[in-house]
Amino acid sequence: MAMKIGTGEFNDRVGTGIKDSFMRGAVSSAQERFQSRRLSAAEELGNWEDWRSHGEEIRQHVLENLDYYLYQLSENVSKRGGHVFFAQTAEEASEYIKNVVEKKEAKKIVKSKSMVTEEINLNAALEEAGCDVIETDLGEYILQVDDHEPPSHIVVPALHKNRQQIRDVFKEKHGYDKSDEPEELALHAREKLRQEYLNADVGITGCNFAIAETGSVTLVTNEGNADLVMALPKTQITVMGMERLVPTFEEMEVLVSLLTRSAVGQKLTSYITTVTGPKEEGDVDGPEEFHLVVVDNGRSGILGGEFQSVLQCIRCAACVNACPVYRHVGGHSYGSIYSGPIGAVLSPLLGGYDDFKELPYASTLCGACTEACPVKIPLHELLHKHRQVIVEKEGRAPVSEKLLMKAYAFGASSPSLFKFATKIAPTVTSPFTDGDKITKGPGPLKAWTNIRDFPAPNKENFRDWFKNRPKGGAN
């Protein structure tokens, strides 16, 4: 699965999303659960704003010195006997991993959850090479079993499914005959997956944070699946976006605290797994061979530009959980594996405006995303910045909109014309006016009046009233 998911136009996908009442019920209740847990986990720290500032500072420092830390990371991984590969494109990354897998004559591969491997379309490349690839994160596993359905959320990939739907997937694909109790569903997946870990030749993971000073890789999970993916197969490959690193364990601790609290409202997740290179003498488990694949795929083009702050992201999805648009349309409407506000900023940057030009407009600029972000990415400002690029640099705005905006800008920059408009508005709009409201507006107003009334212009001109009113009359 590449970054782009689904087919059809944005508006059609949104239409499908809006009609999916199961999905909307699942999404809105999950949003409320995550939001309230996040707020209480943040409040518990007492000085959440200081934590956010600290997180922002760490991420900005890393981005400003990314070359230095990537070099340090790469040196330290190599020193421990690991292999490092810098992939400029998605294809290069997938090709390298495919080669490693082929060299090992691997048949079975287990994976722990990773957005970047979705981004580079890794599973398709490995399946083409004849491998059996198994997702071990419960959510990802459910989607994989359900004919490789794409994720709809960056942390909780199967968020759009309720437990009855999950039971139905297991029933149809595995002949599962038990209840839709979460415990029973999880037990079924666990039984299926346990054997896969033991039989796997290669384990592939993503990376929450790489630690430059030690050459380590840290993964945060609640299911412990990353532990098994890292510990059991003889060969391990970790794939990371090139910005996903921190200088030392100290910064990792701050960011993990921000991540787990913001993502699911937990102080810590059940498992925080750190692996440093391949197994050494005396180690009881761990891989014999370790590869770190550092993926650029458009990220270096974002560095140093007006969108750099999006690279501060630690993929917690707090913005997704706070977004009122995501709430109603669900993740698949975005047409990208990265959905919600972060997806609406990131997808056009990594995947281009051709496929993702509508996403920056799928926001009321309400700022809920910016407020929720634990590393202070000004998400609503970046969405606005995209709109500016689309209009001013890319020239992609519709002609009708351009004309309307030009007319507006002209009117708003001419006080006499504007004043004239306040005078003539009631006359101009009278054909559409019904008492004190407009119920069937012309042109762009139609989209408004299709579902709601629009006020009729002031009958008594406000400026005239102001001038002619008896002073002090209100008393």
Added chain:
Amino acid sequence: MKVTLFATCMVDLFQGNVGKATVEVLERLGCEIDFPEAQTCCGQPAYNSGYVEETKAAMKKMIQAFEHAEYIVCPSGSCAYFFKEYPHVFKDDPVWKPKAQALADKTYEFTQFIVEVLKVKDVGARLNGKATYHTSCHMTRLLGVKEPPMELLKHVKGLEFTELPNKEQCCGFGGTFAVKMPDISEQMVDEKVEHVEETGAEYLVGADAACLMNIGGRINREGKNIKVMHIAEVLNSR
């Protein structure tokens, strides 16, 4: 105290009653109101749609129109916030940046001005009935004005206040969003109206005419028996 009214284009064109209430409440509190005839619109509709350069001419006219003001008061959280954004828009312009900063520094949202500058919490208003309040995203998140409207409503005699569920959630207006993404906007405003109904309130109060035009427009279309009032109109009730 001399107060310069930034009425907003919404009030100037469609919501004259909000403007009248704003003027009358402030006069009753002893302010002398001045209305610069050269004011137009803050520029948000075009700016937020990405037409930044196109909007700058209108913004400069607004800066000039309010140059003389001591205090600028605006009955809309979103428009007041946008005046505060001007210095950011002109950050690379050595001539207009300081002028924009001066404009931003003396701009207040209506309830913020009453509570923080005039230091008044009880304006002597009376309105009998049950009310709920829509917080408005730009006013609370971007301008950071949360408490003043609550303080003022608390002191309105006869008014029973009930909190709106999911009050921090956007109503789906978003300027041109409402017409660019009408299907999503519809879902958002419908959820908002549902929450308003859940409270059993007779009045929906807000401090931003644009959000109220959206929620109110839907309430009226659906024929719901809820009266939508700007907070200035509530504070002007006797």
